[in-house]
Amino acid sequence: MSIWGTLEAWLHRVSQFGVDLSAVCLALMMVIGTADVLGIAFLSAPVPSATEASEVLLAMAIFLPLMYVQRTHKHIAVDQLLQRLPFPARWTAEAFALLAGLLVLGVIAWQAGVLTVSSWSVREYANAEITFPLYPVKAIVAFGAAAATLEYLRQLILHFVRPHHSPTKPNA
Amino acid sequence: MDPLLAGSLAIAVMLLLIALGLPIAISMALVSFAGMYLAVGLDFALGAFRNLPYSMSTQFAFVAIPMFMLMGAFAFVGGVTTELYTFAYRLLSRFRGSLYYATIVAAAGFAAVSGSSVVSASVFTRISLPEMIRFKFNRGIGAGCIAASGTFAAMIPPSITMVVYGIITGESIGALLIAGVLPGLLTVLVYVVGLQIMLRFRPDWAPPTTDRFSWAQKLDSFKKVWAVSLLAAIVIGGIYSGIMPPSAAGTLGAAGALVICILRRKMSRGDFWKSLRETGESSAALFLIMIGGLLLSRMLLAVGFVDEVTKLVQAANLSPTEFILFVILIYVVLGMFIDALSMLIMTIPFIYPAVKALAMDPIWFGILVVKLVEIAVITPPVGLNLYAVLSASGGSVKTHELLKGIVPFIVFEFITLVILWQFPAISTYLPKLMLG
Numbered sequence: 001m002s003i004w005g006t007l008e009a010w011l012h013r014v015s016q017f018g019v020d021l022s023a024v025c026l027a028l029m030m031v032i033g034t035a036d037v038l039g040i041a042f043l044s045a046p047v048p049s050a051t052e053a054s055e056v057l058l059a060m061a062i063f064l065p066l067m068y069v070q071r072t073h074k075h076i077a078v079d080q081l082l083q084r085l086p087f088p089a090r091w092t093a094e095a096f097a098l099l100a101g102l103l104v105l106g107v108i109a110w111q112a113g114v115l116t117v118s119s120w121s122v123r124e125y126a127n128a129e130i131t132f133p134l135y136p137v138k139a140i141v142a143f144g145a146a147a148a149t150l151e152y153l154r155q156l157i158l159h160f161v162r163p164h165h166s167p168t169k170p171n172a
Numbered sequence: 173m174d175p176l177l178a179g180s181l182a183i184a185v186m187l188l189l190i191a192l193g194l195p196i197a198i199s200m201a202l203v204s205f206a207g208m209y210l211a212v213g214l215d216f217a218l219g220a221f222r223n224l225p226y227s228m229s230t231q232f233a234f235v236a237i238p239m240f241m242l243m244g245a246f247a248f249v250g251g252v253t254t255e256l257y258t259f260a261y262r263l264l265s266r267f268r269g270s271l272y273y274a275t276i277v278a279a280a281g282f283a284a285v286s287g288s289s290v291v292s293a294s295v296f297t298r299i300s301l302p303e304m305i306r307f308k309f310n311r312g313i314g315a316g317c318i319a320a321s322g323t324f325a326a327m328i329p330p331s332i333t334m335v336v337y338g339i340i341t342g343e344s345i346g347a348l349l350i351a352g353v354l355p356g357l358l359t360v361l362v363y364v365v366g367l368q369i370m371l372r373f374r375p376d377w378a379p380p381t382t383d384r385f386s387w388a389q390k391l392d393s394f395k396k397v398w399a400v401s402l403l404a405a406i407v408i409g410g411i412y413s414g415i416m417p418p419s420a421a422g423t424l425g426a427a428g429a430l431v432i433c434i435l436r437r438k439m440s441r442g443d444f445w446k447s448l449r450e451t452g453e454s455s456a457a458l459f460l461i462m463i464g465g466l467l468l469s470r471m472l473l474a475v476g477f478v479d480e481v482t483k484l485v486q487a488a489n490l491s492p493t494e495f496i497l498f499v500i501l502i503y504v505v506l507g508m509f510i511d512a513l514s515m516l517i518m519t520i521p522f523i524y525p526a527v528k529a530l531a532m533d534p535i536w537f538g539i540l541v542v543k544l545v546e547i548a549v550i551t552p553p554v555g556l557n558l559y560a561v562l563s564a565s566g567g568s569v570k571t572h573e574l575l576k577g578i579v580p581f582i583v584f585e586f587i588t589l590v591i592l593w594q595f596p597a598i599s600t601y602l603p604k605l606m607l608g
Binding site (some may be wrong): 026027037041058059061065074097107 | 189190191192193194195196197198199201202205218221222223225226229230231232234235238239242415416419420421422423424426427430445448449451452453454455456457459460461463510511513514
């Protein structure tokens with residue numbers, strides 16, 4: 001297998017892993033939230049740190065699938081005008097869209113990285129009954145955004161290498 | 173640069189980028205970054221991109237969105253839609269147009285456990301459209317009825333649209349969700365009455381059906397829906413009574429739907445993970461748009477656009493009526509081309525300050541906006557529910573039939589909108605009771 005092929009397979013696995021981990025986070029949110037509601041209602045005993053745990057799980061559940069969402073073209077866009085443009089204009093618009101996505105997600109990933117480093121440097125912990133470190137969560141958020149940035153980069157490279165292969169079609 | 177000009181320019185560029193096919197979230201974020209950089213400086217722009225995405229995605233109140241999605245996904249897997257439809261049809265089979273009414277009532281019932289109008293539209297296309305075709309109902313009206321009934325999910329709690337409006341505006345999500353109950357029921361009533369009137373003039377649209385059901389059969393179908401009805405009542409009642417915040421109600425609703433599926437042996441392990449994965453993907457796409465929307469709000473605030481709009485609205489002596497007409501115009505035009513929820517997220521940052529400046533009730537205004545969002549999802553050419561019906565129909569309905577058939581329902585929606593506009597108490601009565 002070529003280097004590009006290996007890289008493709010690896011990126012595919014990373015995107016799948018992100019969605020799978022997001023699913024686990026959602027399942028945990030559901031279990032913790034329900035246990036908390038029932039604990040309060042029937043035992044007058046909430047699950048300790050349930051709110052804080054749900055908050056960090058939400059962040060991970062949102063950021064981890066971003067790469068897969070871009071890979072499968074599930075971002076919402078309006079493409080009526082795009083489809084009517086002649087090929088060179090459409091190609092340019094698509095390249096610009098990928099570049100814009102690369103920049104935006106890149107900045108989010110970079111700044112999430114900065115947030116992680118500053119959180120790590122002060123050993124930031126959640127202000128909760130059962131305390132836990134926040135920097136791993138911030139690192140996961142940065143990872144999710146960085147993975148999505150990589151996917152934009154992959155699609156941008158493909159857009160230049162295979163100019164007739166539209167990135168608006170799934171699995172480009 | 174003049175703040176008003178800067179803000180207007182930013183909005184115009186954003187719309188241009190969207191028209192050029194950039195993902196809506198990326199367009200909003202890109203314009204926000206450029207606007208903040210040019211108006212305030214690089215540090216401010218980077219600071220907003222550093223703090224806002226993380227702080228937004230770690231708000232407990234926003235847990236409601238994926239949990240409401242999950243509740244709907246589980247309810248769908250559990251076959252709730254078919255059971256609701258069977259129950260509604262058995263109950264209403266003796267009336268002319270029974271299949272239309274059954275679709276409307278079942279869609280309203282499904283809306284009480286699901287926040288997704290597209291899911292509702294595609295599922296009911298598979299369930300009720302074949303029946304409508306079997307009894308020679310008008311295909312266009314039938315497909316239009318399904319597409320339009322799907323929009324109930326945006327109004328009747330648990331509504332994701334309401335939660336998004338609450339996030340962008342900072343209004344009470346619980347109050348907004350409860351505010352949707354009466355307008356949702358009003359919409360159902362307007363549809364039923366409107367269809368009855370139409371069928372008097374065009375009885376050929378709904379030939380009498382031959383199916384008749386005994387009370388035992390009706391009771392039997394009710395037995396299958398009581399558990400889900402109870403779950404919806406617990407979720408909505410929990411939010412209304414203040415016992416549970418919407419996020420907690422969402423987690424309980426999702427878990428309750430899962431338990432119902434497991435007890436009925438309708439949930440395989442594969443279905444379980446598939447529902448979770450799809451919820452994760454949809455949540456990620458939606459939250460990225462919301463992050464874009466909040467960055468846009470921050471940028472418009474930073475460039476001074478929001479202050480200027482507020483001053484302009486006050487100086488123009490615009491009446492609330494004129495303002496609402498203006499908002500309706502914007503939403504109807506944008507709704508033809510832009511996905512409804514994205515439209516809400518990108519417009520609220522500059523519309524909401526004017527709502528505050530005019531001292532309008534933000535909850536009532538939220539209901540009007542959600543109604544406009546409902547209209548947008550059934551307005552061609554970018555009516556998501558229309559596409560959902562067309563794709564789920566497998567070619568049994570032609571595009572021109574659906575485009576004709578949806579017209580009466582767009583009229584019903586506008587009638588409901590006018591009623592909600594003229595009688596704000598329909599929207600504000602329950603939230604006021606709830607908040608004491």
